[in-house]
Amino acid sequence: MEQNIKIFLEKLKDAKNIAIMGHKNPDGDSFCSVLALAKMIELNYGVRPLCVYDGNIPNYLDAVPLRSWAKYFERVDLEQSCDLVILLDYGTPRHIGGAMPLVEKAKFVVEIDHHKNDEHLAQLCVNDENAAAVGQILYRLAKVAGWQTDSSVNELLAISVITDTGNFRFVRDGDIMRMIGDLVDDGLNMRDVFDLLRNKPKKAIIMESGVVHRSEFYYKNRLAVAVVSRENYKHLDGRGDTVLNLLGSIEEVEFVAMLKEQKPNQTGVSLRSRTKPVNHIAEALGGGGHEKAAGAVINDTLENVKAKVIALFKGE
Numbered sequence: 281m282e283q284n285i286k287i288f289l290e291k292l293k294d295a296k297n298i299a300i301m302g303h304k305n306p307d308g309d310s311f312c313s314v315l316a317l318a319k320m321i322e323l324n325y326g327v328r329p330l331c332v333y334d335g336n337i338p339n340y341l342d343a344v345p346l347r348s349w350a351k352y353f354e355r356v357d358l359e360q361s362c363d364l365v366i367l368l369d370y371g372t373p374r375h376i377g378g379a380m381p382l383v384e385k386a387k388f389v390v391e392i393d394h395h396k397n398d399e400h401l402a403q404l405c406v407n408d409e410n411a412a413a414v415g416q417i418l419y420r421l422a423k424v425a426g427w428q429t430d431s432s433v434n435e436l437l438a439i440s441v442i443t444d445t446g447n448f449r450f451v452r453d454g455d456i457m458r459m460i461g462d463l464v465d466d467g468l469n470m471r472d473v474f475d476l477l478r479n480k481p482k483k484a485i486i487m488e489s490g491v492v493h494r495s496e497f498y499y500k501n502r503l504a505v506a507v508v509s510r511e512n513y514k515h516l517d518g519r520g521d522t523v524l525n526l527l528g529s530i531e532e533v534e535f536v537a538m539l540k541e542q543k544p545n546q547t548g549v550s551l552r553s554r555t556k557p558v559n560h561i562a563e564a565l566g567g568g569g570h571e572k573a574a575g576a577v578i579n580d581t582l583e584n585v586k587a588k589v590i591a592l593f594k595g596e
């Protein structure tokens with residue numbers, strides 16, 4: 281067993297008071313990994329960790345198992361000193377958000393992540409940049425540790441890898457498929473899992489399809505640009521996956537850029553690619569991410585950011 285995993289398991293044995301958190305505005309991987317790990321810790325160590333989040337949980341995750349365990353950071357005692365705080369899928373310290381006091385006051389901090397990160401907050405890292413999702417790291421960890429799991433854990437781990445791989449589109453090796461295969465043999469019903477995610481509000485889908493309808497195409501249709509105005513941004517559930525998926529399924533489209541007017545002078549950019557990496561473009565905008573799925577948040581108007589993004593794709 282790897283040394284860092286050994287130390288993590290030792291820390292779990294001794295901890296009476298544990299908090300787990302993912303990144304602000306959790307996605308499927310961040311949110312479901314937190315809940316899956318919490319349940320595994322309860323099953324195997326007899327302690328139920330505190331699951332904390334900041335931002336909004338998208339409606340499409342409303343029906344996932346143990347949803348009610350997640351507590352908004354303002355409703356928990358941020359002054360307490362936990363024996364152990366576990367950070368999942370956070371990427372960079374600024375993505376932790378309001379639960380940061382718990383990290384600062386913790387006796388020991390562990391992180392389990394698959395993002396490239398040069399600013400580790402934890403004393404102990406159980407990271408794997410090659411993992412497609414934190415759920416995949418947790419699944420391996422559970423195997424190595426010999427942890428007992430249950431059907432809710434299996435569903436949560438499946439949702440975390442399904443959402444972070446874009447329904448398996450971005451799997452990089454067979455590990456994820458073997459993991460799902462094992463879970464299915466263990467009784468996981470894939471149809472139920474996908475049904476759990478059908479929780480988008482009608483408003484969100486109608487709005488997203490309108491955004492697709494109004495999108496613009498550049499460089500011989502190789503770049504699709506979608507714009508979510510301030511008014512529409514309020515109805516966005518999660519990260520606008522419907523927009524990204526629909527535009528990304530057009531024959532000639534290689535790149536999708538979705539611009540979101542989060543505030544009058546703050547624009548979020550999500551980039552997706554079918555071919556070449558786009559993370560250098562996200563980095564040029566002050567953000568970052570994975571090779572074919574990256575993003576940035578820029579303190580500038582929608583119009584200015586749109587012009588910048590289109591210019592950056594010139595020659596790609």
Ligand SMILES: [Mn+2]
Nearest residue numbers: 309369414444
């Ligand atoms: Mn992730």
